[in-house]
């Protein structure tokens with residue numbers, strides 16, 4: 653899969669284009685991509701998305717994304733996609749609806765088939781809708797395929813729903829809608845080296861503050877290490893029991909591993925929320941609670957394998 657971070661490269665051939673933000677690359681997004689991928693024998697399967705602005709001019713944050721753009725690309729790369737165009741939003745923001753279809757979809761992507769969801773908007777001030785897309789697509793001899801919303805429990809699967817589940821700690825529902833577990837990816841950094849004194853060393857990963865963080869608390873998780881998946885337990889939060897700065901971290905104890913992991917880039921999958929983060933009276937109470945959490949994780953994986 654080739655990834656272009658701007659619109660300067662013309663598609664070498666005709667393409668079946670999936671349009672959308674695709675934040676989360678959830679089950680609904682996959683339907684749109686599958687609709688484009690159904691034309692793979694004939695056309696290159698191309699995802700046209702963009703990197704949203706993170707701050708407003710007044711420095712306030714826009715709505716946070718589920719995943720970083722890098723994670724979005726990684727998830728897209730697991731699907732039948734040949735090319736991803738992911739320009740900065742600024743590059744397409746000013747284009748009128750007609751310019752977007754004629755110039756971007758027509759001249760750059762050579763779109764032959766255009767797939768999108770019912771609520772897809774495009775062009776300056778998001779003025780274009782699916783009806784206008786169908787009309788303008790005729791000018792470039794492309795067909796439009798509108799994919800109806802994919803439902804879960806009778807409700808459309810949406811990035812908004814997933815964000816809400818994440819902030820409620822409902823990781824099971826978030827994972828169901830994502831179609832694959834929510835992940836945290838990052839380099840292992842040094843902490844205060846207290847973990848090992850509690851009998852629970854943890855890999856510490858910094859969290860991107862521009863993404864929608866899961867509810868602070870403890871999660872049953874797993875870590876992919878040298879091609880093998882290990883059970884683990886993760887705390888996401890600011891560890892209020894420990895004095896010091898309050899940068900949110902993901903801290904994960906990997907069960908059955910004793911290895912120096914500093915500097916490694918690792919992926920942690922979250923499976924189940926077990927409790928909120930607490931401020932304990934002392935380190936002994938914290939340690940007791942962590943060991944209780946580890947037991948719960950062991951039990952969870954024992955059930956999974958039986």
Ligand SMILES: Cc1cc2nc3c(=O)[nH]c(=O)nc-3n(C[C@H](O)[C@H](O)[C@H](O)COP(=O)(O)O)c2cc1C
Nearest residue numbers: 843844845846847885887891892893903929930945
């Ligand atoms: C399973 C688990 C649960 C945790 N729960 C809490 C908690 O409820 N409150 C808290 O302040 N810290 C919690 N922590 C974070 C610990 O305080 C932290 O891992 C420990 O102090 C070691 O930090 P270090 O990596 O800087 O050495 C938890 C860590 C783990 C692995």
Ligand SMILES: Nc1ncnc2c1ncn2[C@@H]1O[C@H](COP(=O)(O)OP(=O)(O)O)[C@@H](O)[C@H]1O
Nearest residue numbers: 843844845847848853854906909911912913914
């Ligand atoms: N089972 C394990 N799970 C997580 N980290 C481990 C494990 N065994 C050894 N380690 C190593 O120990 C380090 C964590 O020890 P810890 O005392 O918590 O230090 P720090 O405060 O720097 O995170 C990890 O970064 C990793 O290199």
